[in-house]
Amino acid sequence: MEELVQVGLNALHDLRVDYGEVRAEVRTEENVSIKNREVDGLSRRDSRGVGIRVLHRGAWGFAATGDTGKRAIATAARAALEIAQATASVRKKRIELAPEPAHQATFVSPARRDPLAVPLEEKLDLLFSCSDRILAVPGVAMAKGGIAAWRVEKVFGNTEGALICQTLTSCGAGIEAYAARAGEFQRRSYPCSFGGDHANAGYEFIEGLRLLDHATEIAEEAVALLTAPVCPTGTFDILLEGSQLALQVHESVGHPTELDRVLGTELSYAGGSFLSLDKRGAFRYGSEIVNLVADATVPGGLGTFGYDDEGVPAQRVDLVRNGTFVGYLSSRDTARAVGIRRSSGAARASSWARIPLVRMTNINLLPGEGTLEDLVRDTKHGILFATNKSWSIDDRRVNFQFGTEIAWEIENGRRTRVLKNPLYTGITPQFWGSCVAIAGPQEWHLWGLPNCGKGEPSQVMQVGHGVAPAKFAGVQVRGAG
Amino acid sequence: MNLEALLEGVLNKGIADELELVAIRSREELTRFTDCQVHQNVAAVDTTVHVRAWVDGKTGVVTTNDLTARGLARAAKDGATMARAQTRPAGYAPPDPRPVDKVEGWDEATWEAAPEERAGLVARAVREAGALGFNASGALATGGAELWVRSTRGVDVHHRTSSVRFVTVVLGKSGGSGYAEFSGTRLAEFQPEEAADRALAKARLSEVRTPLDPGEYTVVLEEPAVATLLGMLSMMGFSARSVLEKRSFMDGKFGQKLVSDLVTVYDDGLHPGTTQMPFDFEGVPKARVYFFRNGVAGGVVHDTRTATLLQTTSTGHALPPPAAGWSPMPTHLVMEPGGSSDADLLTEVGRGLLVTRFHYARPVDPMRGVVTMMTRDGVFLIESGKVVGAVEDMRVTESGLRALANVEAVGRTPRLITHGEGFGAYLVPKVRIARFTFTGRTERM
Incomplete structure (x- = not known):
């Protein structure tokens, strides 16, 4: 692929662009899913191509081609320049880039057992074994499971002299149990919902999930939910288990700290952000114990890499420090636009056919102390929410509502009865301001979300969220149905 | 070698x-713009081939963009290997060929539109907003897709469609917001000033907003809001997959009156008002499928797999092979227009809300059709049949079925709404709904 990048760079030099970058990628994905005792989907996707971005006379142009022949790459380079020229003809502000050294480097994410080389028979056997255990529980209506694996090999080069080769290998898995009766349908998932947990790792990550050990437990919980009382309505102290808190971080911290949203470039689609530029360094985002970082260096995260898709090294940057909002996720152009010295290294493209956008890396809530059970013991009257079922937040990332698959009532420091259809709602800074406890490092887990959508044309990105369960005081709660 | 010969x-x-x-x-x-200027301009061309191989009744799918004879053969061999790795047959077989209608949705000028042309149209769209100091954001997309479905059983169909989609959100200095969109197959039909003016008028009208208490209100939903509501119902309950999995609100209710008799909703890929698509991704012709006919629950859409399981015929709603877990799915939802003009829809409202569109809709309780979502880009207070001002955005948690049961009037003029990219669209009118439930509101900060 280095050769393809060199073909593109040579074309850009010949075209005398002000700045240009070429990204060649080969992507292989495999998805295995089962339903009950049948294969529901078995597919592999191979895609290769080259994306070329040009900054010319202060305007961007981008063209991509799935044809990796020399002529097609040269054509794409010319198209990118022509698009930049068309953009420049109507621009008012000139786009400039925050400076970045030209890195030459190689990065390979560790994977002990290649997940794409694991025989399909082995994956299917694991999923069917889980399905058998789930279906053995009386009252269960359906079992599902899935394993996903993918690898991205990419080479980035730019006209400043950068040349970076990266290979990222990822995988994940999850299982689901469904129970149904007339007019009602309940689901329990492990280790989390919507496809399970994922990491930049080899198949050893999936083996470590111990799916089979949890199959019976989620099946029994799904059945129990059918006869459980609906979550009560009122104001409660609530506890969020890890995967639900990960999504809370994603929606109410990750997205609003994306600097392109703040600058308005996502307004017509994903929306904007309440974190206007005047709030940096001054805005009370949460309580004193709330510390959030964007860390693309933490091992195993879906948001971990060596360099972003602008050739900027992976970094750890503070977003919220002791409850105060202090930093954004940024790219080279957005950082420069607001006077930030260097990009935070968060420009990521979902494929060779897409431009880099400001995306989350691993947005992590730093741990406090103690265990989830300590948080439960310290709660006189509250509700523990687990495993996301629904999520919604407004276009400025202020008003949110989340539902989980299951909740437990907490009375006098003990989990009591199961509650179904629980919802909680809030206003982002008020909610994080009500954070009264965060469990410690022993409970901290880096969750992998493979499906974060953003941008036009749409891009789906893989991101990570490291969290330990946490407690929030005085939150509005209700039950659906 | 050309693609058809390769296939x-x-x-x-x-x-x-x-x-x-x-x-x-x-x-x-x-071409994407914000603050009245273009900030992103991109182009991508690609051809992908999904190969579904069958061996002993088992199937595997490989997708590739390696368009060499060797690349396609390798994909087919790998698909066959995936099929052999399974122990149980899939329980259905590929469809036999069926005749499909020819529809015209192709416009060369739209497929070939140059970046200069899009930039010029965007410049026209943002001119008025910019002159008034408003921030116009949005995107103008052109291009399209060409689809071939071929099989060893003799399926051999081809369709191509050009597409144009324009969206704009106009923001005022005080947070007023307006939205408009245009969708079609011919760029020449796009009038940038018309769409921009609609969004700008809403933004101006919503510069001053008052907070409103959550509760039940009569609402007039504009077309994008109706499309979102129907889209959520579609996702939760209009497919045979959801019925087979016992998670559809339609399950066991066919033939029963579920919603207002003013409501007729169907899927029709051949409707001339939508972006037509004559067949699905299995090459099966698209049939019109009624979900609600004068309020009575009709049917659900099928692909070959669900049709086999339920011993019926595919309605032509298969998604591309890798999307097996979501297939079948409606792609061309149509709500039959009623007899009300825009003024009629407002006139009967004593106190209510006019909603431009919804944001971030998600299912809460699929068996009851309950969804949650936020209003966005203009919510207006109606008093005594007239729009009297704007209110802050509010959260809705409501059953789509209950909402459709409470429909009081249906607009007479449908509009084509697309939700993102790809095949398909919604052709829907405005509607008036009684007792629509708002459960919260957002805050400005």
């Missing part, structure tokens, strides 16, 4: 018991 070549190699090939040639060119 023919791999079909004839005898690599598997049966092969299905779905080839999609796509061209995506998009």
